[in-house]
Structures are given as C-alpha cells and as structure tokens.
Amino acid sequence: MKTISGLLASFIHWLRRPERFIQKLQAVYPHCQTLPFHHQEEAAANQGVEVLETTFGPKIEGITTRDEGQVMIVLRRGLNPLNRQFVIAHELGHVHLHLPEMREPDTQLSLNRNDHRDIEADAFALVWLMGSLPKERLAPEVLLYVLNNRGMAWRAVRVICYVSWYHQRIRLANRLERALLGLQAKGTA
Amino acid sequence: MNNPEMNRDTPQVPHGFRTLVKRQMETVNLSLRTVASEAGISPAYLSRLLSGERGLPPDDTLILKLAEVLRVDPPERLLVEAKRVPDLLLPALLSAHEAVSRADLKEAMKQLQAVILNQRKKRGRR
Numbered sequence: 001m002k003t004i005s006g007l008l009a010s011f012i013h014w015l016r017r018p019e020r021f022i023q024k025l026q027a028v029y030p031h032c033q034t035l036p037f038h039h040q041e042e043a044a045a046n047q048g049v050e051v052l053e054t055t056f057g058p059k060i061e062g063i064t065t066r067d068e069g070q071v072m073i074v075l076r077r078g079l080n081p082l083n084r085q086f087v088i089a090h091e092l093g094h095v096h097l098h099l100p101e102m103r104e105p106d107t108q109l110s111l112n113r114n115d116h117r118d119i120e121a122d123a124f125a126l127v128w129l130m131g132s133l134p135k136e137r138l139a140p141e142v143l144l145y146v147l148n149n150r151g152m153a154w155r156a157v158r159v160i161c162y163v164s165w166y167h168q169r170i171r172l173a174n175r176l177e178r179a180l181l182g183l184q185a186k187g188t189a
Numbered sequence: 190m191n192n193p194e195m196n197r198d199t200p201q202v203p204h205g206f207r208t209l210v211k212r213q214m215e216t217v218n219l220s221l222r223t224v225a226s227e228a229g230i231s232p233a234y235l236s237r238l239l240s241g242e243r244g245l246p247p248d249d250t251l252i253l254k255l256a257e258v259l260r261v262d263p264p265e266r267l268l269v270e271a272k273r274v275p276d277l278l279l280p281a282l283l284s285a286h287e288a289v290s291r292a293d294l295k296e297a298m299k300q301l302q303a304v305i306l307n308q309r310k311k312r313g314r315r
Contacts, residue, residue, distance in 0.1 A: 054304050055262065057293045065281040067305050068312070074304055087284065094282045102280035118284065151287065 005187075008180050015173035018166050021097065021120050028096045029127065037129060038081070040088035044073060049095055051088060053077040061087045064094040066102075071095055086125055093124030116162070123159045205270040205299075206252075207239050213259035227258040249273055265310070266303035277302055 035043045041051050049071045056063075056076040061083075063074045073091040075084065098117045214224060225235040228251065237243035245252065252271050256264035268274050281301060283289075289297075 050308070052304060052308070054300055056297050056300060057289070059287045059289050059293060060283065060285045060297050062284045063281050063297065063301055064284075065279050065301065065305070067277070067279055068309065070308070070312070072305070072308065074301060090284055094284070098282060099280065102282070117282065121284070 005180060005183055008176060008183075012173050012176050012180065015169045015176070017116060018162060019170055019173075021123075022166075024097050025124060025127065028124075038085060040085045040092070040129075044088055044092060047092070047095070049073055049092065051075065062091050064091045064099060066099055071099060086129065089125035089128045090121045092128065093121030097121065097124060119155075119158045119162045122155050123163065126156075126159065202238055202241055202243075202245055203270060203272050206245075206267065206272075207241065209261065209267060209270045210239060210255060210259065213261055217260050219259070224255070224258055228254045245271060263303050263307035265306040266300060268306070269299050269303050274302070274306060277305060279305065 035046075044051050050073070052072055052074045054074055054077060056074075058076075061076055061079065065072050065074065073088060073095070075087055075091075079087060094117065097120055210224075214221065219227075221235055221239075222232045225232040228235070230251065234243060238245065249268060249271075252267050252273065253264055255261075256267040259267075261267050265274070283294075283297065
C-alpha cells in the first residue's frame with residue numbers, strides 16, 4: 001500500500017513539473033532585463049554571470065556551472081553569431097531555473113544532460129529572445145535561426161509538446177491527488 | 190594532494206598527457222627539438238617523456254611551460270592530463286542536442302575543469 005502511494009505521489013510530482021516550471025518562469029521573467037537580441041552576453045553580465053569560451057567537441061554547445069559562488073556559462077568556441085545568442089539564452093534558462101536547485105555533488109564534477117531541463121531551458125530561451133526583438137525583425141531572425149540550426153525544429157516541437165499537454169497533465173494530477181487522499185484516508189481508517 | 194590518481198610521485202607519465210603534447214605539436218607545427226629548446230629541456234628528455242620512459246618532475250613548472258610553448262588553451266588542461274589536480278566538486282549542466290559519446294563527455298569534463306582552474310587563478314590575481 002505504501003509503495004503504491006509512494007509511486008503515485010512521485011507520478012503526481014512528475015505530472016506537475018510543467019506547472020512548477022511556468023511558476024518559476026513567471027517569477028524570473030519580470031526581473032530579467034530586456035536587451036536587444038544581439039546583446040545576450042551583456043544580459044548575462046548584468047546578472048553577474050560570466051560567459052567564457054573554450055574548445056568543446058562539435059556536439060557540445062555549452063555548459064553551465066557554478067564555482068566558488070560564481071556562475072559561469074562556458075560556450076564552445078566558434079559558434080555562429082546567431083546560434084551564440086540562442087545558446088547564451090538557453091544557458092541563462094539553466095542558470096535561473098535549474099542551477100539553484102543543484103547542490104554540489106559528493107564526489108566530482110558531474111554533468112547532467114538531455115532531460116526535461118533542456119526543454120525548459122529552450123522554452124526560456126524562446127520567450128527571452130522573442131521579448132528582445134522588435135516585431136518587424138522577429139520573423140526573419142527566427143526563420144534565419146531555424147534555417148541555420150539543424151535540429152531546431154525538433155527542439156521547438158519538444159517545447160510545444162511539453163507545454164501543450166499542460167492542462168491535461170494538471171487535470172490528471174488533480175484527479176490522482178484526490179485518489180491518493182482517498183487511499184491514505186482508507187489506510188488510516 | 191593525497192589523491193592516488195594524482196601523478197606527483199609516480200614516474201609514469203599519463204597517456205592523456207603524452208597524447209595532448211603530441212597532438213599540440215602537430216597543431217602548432219613545432220618540432221620536438223623546438224619544443225624542447227623553448228621549454229628549456231633537452232630533446233632527448235622530451236622524447237623519453239613522450240615515450241613514457243621518463244617521468245615528470247614533481248613540481249608543475251615544466252608542465253605549464255610546455256603548455257605555454259604548445260599554446261594549450263587553457264594551459265591548466267595539461268595539468269589535468271598530467272593528473273596534477275584533484276577532481277573538482279561542481280554542479281554542471283551540459284547542453285548538447287545530439288547524442289554525445291562517453292569519450293566526448295570525458296573530454297568536455299576535462300576541458301571544463303581546466304577552464305575553471307584557469308578562472309580561479311585569474312580571480313586570485315585580481
């Protein structure tokens with residue numbers, strides 16, 4: 001019984017993740033300074049984030065980390081200028097949404113990759129960058145960006161899926177929560 | 190400093206160190222003789238170092254000198270390859286949108302560690 005309740009609670013927690021993400025995004029966004037599209041590095045600096053470059057393999061675009069209280073975004077050297085703006089915005093998403101909840105790992109430098117956090121950082125970047133573009137330049141810039149970046153369409157689809165099931169997920173979470181409460185009430189009775 | 194992985198007392202030069210030195214010699218197009226001369230060591234010693242017959246001295250001066258001659262960026266990367274620094278305790282989020290192999294990941298971690306050590310040094314200087 002305890003196991004079922006535990007599993008159900010974990011599932012509800014997972015269902016509610018987009019809700020927590022949107023709450024965080026709403027809390028962070030008004031505090032983010034809106035700067036022109038091509039000034040993302042300045043936006044990072046204004047938030048006390050260092051942007052550095054180094055030689056990473058071709059598949060790795062950037063890494064966000066924290067050392068001695070300093071937050072750093074380390075980018076792959078040689079990113080095209082447009083992609084560079086997007087990667088900084090994506091990494092800023094990690095800085096605001098995910099880094100605060102990451103504790104220092106026990107043993108060594110550990111890299112987390114390819115999970116829901118990436119989708120959330122993409123969503124953050126899209127909101128952040130679109131807010132910084134004048135309307136007349138929005139379509140050409142975004143089109144240029146998508147044409148310049150293989151895999152961007154897939155990333156956009158992932159963001160849309162993540163957000164589009166929002167209401168269904170929350171409705172299901174609410175129902176399951178009621179069921180869980182019922183289960184717990186039966187258990188104690 | 191008691192990390193058994195660290196190569197301060199052991200004579201064997203780690204494979205990663207030798208590979209990086211050889212790769213950089215090709216990249217910057219410098220001969221063994223030129224590298225040895227600019228680093229202030231004999232070509233014979235450098236040759237034995239790269240073949241694994243000789244070990245590195247206990248202090249880091251030669252490693253950093255070699256990094257400078259070979260334009261390793263950041264120079265601390267050569268210290269990481271020589272296993273002269275302990276693993277850092279850091280949270281890090283990697284952004285990669287294609288499948289990354291274990292080797293790519295290991296390489297990125299070493300490079301990140303070198304960048305962070307370099308930043309720590311710069312912060313210390315300020």
